[in-house]
Amino acid sequence: MPASKMNNSRISSADESSRPLIEPTAQALKSARTRSRLIEATIRCLVKYSYANTTTPKVAEEAGLSRGAMLHHFDNGRQLMQATMVELHHKRLRAFRRAAGTLDHDARTLLRTYWEQLLRSTFIAFQELAIASRTDKELAKTLEPVRKEFNERWHDLAIELFPEWSHDPTAFKVALGLTHNTLEGMALNRLTHGIDDETIELVLDKLEQVILELRPDRKS
Amino acid sequence: MPASKMNNSRISSADESSRPLIEPTAQALKSARTRSRLIEATIRCLVKYSYANTTTPKVAEEAGLSRGAMLHHFDNGRQLMQATMVELHHKRLRAFRRAAGTLDHDARTLLRTYWEQLLRSTFIAFQELAIASRTDKELAKTLEPVRKEFNERWHDLAIELFPEWSHDPTAFKVALGLTHNTLEGMALNRLTHGIDDETIELVLDKLEQVILELRPDRKS
DNA sequence: GTATTTCCAGACAGAACTGATTGCTTTTTT
DNA sequence: AAAAAAGCAATCAGTTCTGTCTGGAAATAC
Structure with a gap:
């Protein structure tokens, strides 16, 4: 069962009620880094291909990641666009x-x-x-x-x-x-x-x- | 063998070399009318769905025509967009x-x-x-x-x-x-x-x- | 009147994108 | 150290688009 994908990087979440705030886990860092890579790749795709021609395979390729990784961090293409x-x-x-x-x-x-x-x-x-x-x-x-x-x-x-x-x-x-x-x-x-x-x-x-x-x- | 689809409506073509200019054939009129219907449908689709979500089936449906009719008048989707x-x-x-x-x-x-x-x-x-x-x-x-x-x-x-x-x-x-x-x-x-x-x-x-x-x- | 061309519809195959699922590896928890 | 969870890759099935092809009805040409 994956955690909420809307904000699974604890590093920047301020609404952790059951724990102290400081918890820059190594994996949370990696996660944030991957999310960032995907978003930056999306930006480049929007410029290169336009919104109409920006697809999830193209973004994944541009980011050097698999589509599976992408869908792990963003439930669907729209969430990626919103982010x-x-x-x-x-x-x-x-x-x-x-x-x-x-x-x-x-x-x-x-x-x-x-x-x-x-x-x-x-x-x-x-x-x-x-x-x-x-x-x-x-x-x-x-x-x-x-x-x-x-x-x-x-x-x-x-x-x-x-x-x-x-x-x-x-x-x-x-x-x-x-x-x-x-x-x-x-x-x-x-x-x-x-x-x-x-x-x-x-x-x-x-x-x-x-x-x-x-x-x-x-x-x- | 279909005629050139770039301008098959003789009604407005000025480059008929072998015939006199005046030839508003009944079928040419119909053809021009259908082309116009398709273009108007495209405009409505662009407004309703945006360019990214305007597809040939949607245009055909909006025009009340078959996709076959559409591809008869325009070789492909891009030509329709250009027209x-x-x-x-x-x-x-x-x-x-x-x-x-x-x-x-x-x-x-x-x-x-x-x-x-x-x-x-x-x-x-x-x-x-x-x-x-x-x-x-x-x-x-x-x-x-x-x-x-x-x-x-x-x-x-x-x-x-x-x-x-x-x-x-x-x-x-x-x-x-x-x-x-x-x-x-x-x-x-x-x-x-x-x-x-x-x-x-x-x-x-x-x-x-x-x-x-x-x-x-x-x-x- | 027959032949040919044009208009149009429907079926077809191929490609591409979408989200879901499975499984492996690594990290974190306890 | 064992268990649980997270990161990631790869395959899967389903949908939807694309352009082509075939066939029939109507119009035009001969």
Whole structure:
């Protein structure tokens, strides 16, 4: 009888009621490592083959593991996709926080920083899953809280870097919405050759200018 | 020996070398009608099931036809998808032209008009195919000229409606790029609940304002 | 009017993916 | 050290897709 596969790695589980927390078993480590290998392989497959053509045999091969091992850690393909979505979310948050630490409180660099994130394969894989979520209810259930947390973290960080925005919540919402949607739209169109590099630069420059003009301290 | 399936409906073929052009045979009409039914069914399937879950049996069932009929008109599933992409392109162009005819030369209405197009299922289906084109070379080969023509038509119509833009090609490029990418990004994020209606309205308003400020006649 | 072509349906074989089951090896428990 | 559990591989059966092939009805050509 296998244990619950939703979270069988004790190393990161915080809900062990009958035991003390510290128990980094050797096997739990191995398990976590294998899970990670599978998730990373899934991400690579999403980028290489797209969501439509990512199958369990391909993921297993990409991970250098058997399909049996995969089904041991994830009850089915969908659970693997859901775990991958959560991992991609954390990747995006980590990259964002890391990059934000080096920012010099400049709106220009924040915008460019996010743009560079959107060029990475993490965004491609995430987007594949987001698109799939439109018609996959289970995936959508995983995406919803993830998307919520991402927006909240973004909001918090932006306010932290530029406290003056808190004086004008509406302008802030506009700036955030404009930034997110324009950059993500460009990133997606770029993937299917729907936009050229020159236009991208022009739009980025104009967008920076618009955001700067929206800042409350320039109005007062 | 079946005839060429790429274009077996003589009704719209212009390359009949051995015969006069006018030959709307009864059977050619029927054939064109069936092709259209299959393509329309494909579009509905793309919206309902996504590209990943759209299969030839589902399309045939949606069209109320047998799979045999489908394979008679399209050699394989990919050809059906390519034909569907072209049809979606024409749908978008038609809707655009139709809406443009009722415009009163106002940038605001042009922007809102395009936004309303992006809420339709035509855009959803087109986007599913565009995303799939990232990893499907054959689909990408079909998408490329389609995308090119769409952008050209957009460009031409916008210049026709607002000739003053032709004085400043760079500003025009910025306005077009900003509009396209922001609206399409919002439309996509909306499909996965990544943006709320209030934010959409705010961004649309701001975008209008930015576009208006970019107009050359305001600068002189 | 007969022959040929076209439209369409149904049956067919092959391939691929899915989750389940079995069994072996290694680790952990007691 | 024995027992239990976990990690992993390989095979299995079942489903579903894919494209092909055959045949019949309707239309067109001769």
